[in-house]
Amino acid sequence: MAITSANQLELLQTAEAVAREKMIDPGLVIEAMEESLARAAKSRYGAEMDIRVSIDRKTGRATFTRVRTVVTEDLLENYQAEFTVEQAKQYMESPEVGQTLVEEVPPVEMGRIAAQAAKQVILQKVREAERDSQFEEFKDRAGTIINGLVKREEYGNVIVDIGRGEAVLRRNEKIGRESYRPNDRIRVYIKDVRREQRGPQIFLSRTAPEFMAELFKMEVPEIYDGIIEIKAVARDPGSRAKIAVISYDSSIDPVGACVGMRGSRVQAVVNELQGEKIDIIPWNEDQPTFLVNALQPAEVTKVVLDEEAGKIEVVVPGEQLSLAIGRRGQNVRLASQLTNLDIDIMTEEEESKRRQAEFEVRTKLFMDNLDLDEFFAQLLVSEGFTNLEEVAYVEVDELLVIDGVDEATAGELQARARDVIESENKRAMERARELGVEDSLVTFEGLTPLMIEALAEDGVKTLEDFATCADWELAGGWTTEGGERVKDDGVLEKFEVDLAEAQNMVMTARIMLGWVDPDDLASEKELSEEVKVEK
Numbered sequence: 001m002a003i004t005s006a007n008q009l010e011l012l013q014t015a016e017a018v019a020r021e022k023m024i025d026p027g028l029v030i031e032a033m034e035e036s037l038a039r040a041a042k043s044r045y046g047a048e049m050d051i052r053v054s055i056d057r058k059t060g061r062a063t064f065t066r067v068r069t070v071v072t073e074d075l076l077e078n079y080q081a082e083f084t085v086e087q088a089k090q091y092m093e094s095p096e097v098g099q100t101l102v103e104e105v106p107p108v109e110m111g112r113i114a115a116q117a118a119k120q121v122i123l124q125k126v127r128e129a130e131r132d133s134q135f136e137e138f139k140d141r142a143g144t145i146i147n148g149l150v151k152r153e154e155y156g157n158v159i160v161d162i163g164r165g166e167a168v169l170r171r172n173e174k175i176g177r178e179s180y181r182p183n184d185r186i187r188v189y190i191k192d193v194r195r196e197q198r199g200p201q202i203f204l205s206r207t208a209p210e211f212m213a214e215l216f217k218m219e220v221p222e223i224y225d226g227i228i229e230i231k232a233v234a235r236d237p238g239s240r241a242k243i244a245v246i247s248y249d250s251s252i253d254p255v256g257a258c259v260g261m262r263g264s265r266v267q268a269v270v271n272e273l274q275g276e277k278i279d280i281i282p283w284n285e286d287q288p289t290f291l292v293n294a295l296q297p298a299e300v301t302k303v304v305l306d307e308e309a310g311k312i313e314v315v316v317p318g319e320q321l322s323l324a325i326g327r328r329g330q331n332v333r334l335a336s337q338l339t340n341l342d343i344d345i346m347t348e349e350e351e352s353k354r355r356q357a358e359f360e361v362r363t364k365l366f367m368d369n370l371d372l373d374e375f376f377a378q379l380l381v382s383e384g385f386t387n388l389e390e391v392a393y394v395e396v397d398e399l400l401v402i403d404g405v406d407e408a409t410a411g412e413l414q415a416r417a418r419d420v421i422e423s424e425n426k427r428a429m430e431r432a433r434e435l436g437v438e439d440s441l442v443t444f445e446g447l448t449p450l451m452i453e454a455l456a457e458d459g460v461k462t463l464e465d466f467a468t469c470a471d472w473e474l475a476g477g478w479t480t481e482g483g484e485r486v487k488d489d490g491v492l493e494k495f496e497v498d499l500a501e502a503q504n505m506v507m508t509a510r511i512m513l514g515w516v517d518p519d520d521l522a523s524e525k526e527l528s529e530e531v532k533v534e535k
Contacts, residue, residue: 205238
């Protein structure tokens with residue numbers, strides 16, 4: 001078939017029809033046709049020729065052209081698509097390197113094989129355009145809910161028809177006891193959209209916490225309008241969930257709005273999630289208060305928060321322990337996810353035993369080191385003294401509030417405490433010297449002899465060694481392994497050195513060694529403060 005003998009408008013009509021069917025730009029289809037015709041022409045005129053085809057968008061007329069580029073003689077490789085300046089003078093007045101010569105060539109006769117090849121090129125280009133169009137459509141819909149139709153199940157994964165393509169609901173993203181048959185309607189959350197070699201891959205979920213948040217947004221107008229905000233969601237898919245909400249309008253109860261009249265709103269979400277029980281909890285900026293709410297329906301007696309460790313201790317009555325923990329630890333696990341804190345639950349009896357053990361240890365410390373009887377040592381502990389440093393360097397007035405302690409007794413207590421501390425410091429420094437500690441570390445401000453001893457035992461013996469330490473190596477910290485928080489012990493942690501202090505000391509050491517320019521640090525600090533202000 002010769003292109004010239006074909007109805008020229010038929011090309012445009014075909015492009016329009018394909019574009020409508022595949023919902024892509026007609027221009028992309030015409031570009032695919034141009035490329036396919038150019039390939040067919042190359043098979044006729046020669047593969048080394050640079051043959052290009054242009055289809056007029058109004059008339060449908062296809063123009064075949066041969067393009068040759070002017071190159072220097074040493075770069076001439078393809079004699080069919082390139083020529084030298086001298087050769088170009090036959091066709092051009094004053095040719096220059098880089099110029100092109102475009103000549104129209106006769107249209108080709110397309111045989112059966114060429115037509116088939118052209119068809120394959122068009123189909124391939126159309127598929128690519130369709131994939132790009134699909135990706136562009138769904139990439140911005142990630143994080144939203146979509147309705148689909150179940151097509152089939154493959155190895156536990158559900159393939160869902162979402163209109164302009166297929167998406168995958170993986171087995172680990174299904175609610176446990178759910179099963180689907182072909183043509184079942186399904187509501188899913190678009191978790192991720194990726195551009196891959198075989199086309200865009202759309203991954204769905206029904207277990208994501210965000211799915212529940214989006215469902216509430218659909219059911220509760222106040223959430224959609226921004227009056228109520230969902231601050232956190234924790235789920236055990238198909239079994240139980242906790243959702244924390246806050247209202248920015250004092251006249252609207254966030255929990256009541258989410259529950260709805262006679263529970264209608266929350267029940268709609270529960271039905272969609274196959275009966276998943278949902279606890280709706282009021283959000284509170286105060287973490288201990290929020291945790292008390294999150295552990296409902298259990299009653300909490302006391303909460304002790306360790307912000308640095310990201311850990312919290314909760315004391316509950318003995319009869320409330322099983323309720324607070326929940327079946328298979330479900331209640332405390334969800335509360336932990338909701339608050340992003342490690343939760344250690346104990347009964348009042350267990351806490352009392354622990355406090356008694358701490359009391360006894362501190363009492364013995366004062367008895368052994370200050371040569372006190374048990375009663376006097378217990379008085380010190382009862383007043384909140386926990387170590388010798390507090391006794392040695394506290395204001396005398398704080399000792400005088402203890403029954404039976406006058407100025408002379410207070411002075412004697414402090415003298416004894418200082419003697420013990422000085423003796424211990426002397427021993428520690430001697431031990432550190434034996435281990436090879438250098439003066440550069442000994443004279444570093446902020447480190448006590450006991451700290452220097454601990455560093456030496458850990459192999460840190462010079463200021464250079466100290467400057468290479470990470471803050472968490474000194475102060476300790478927490479890392480997450482296998483989904484669980486693991487404690488990293490710090491060399492100076494027992495001396496109550498926190499991360500900020502450790503970071504400051506290490507940075508000071510680096511400045512002293514000339515590793516860091518203090519002016520650069522000041523500039524970085526100013527920049528970070530500016531960013532905070534902008535936020």
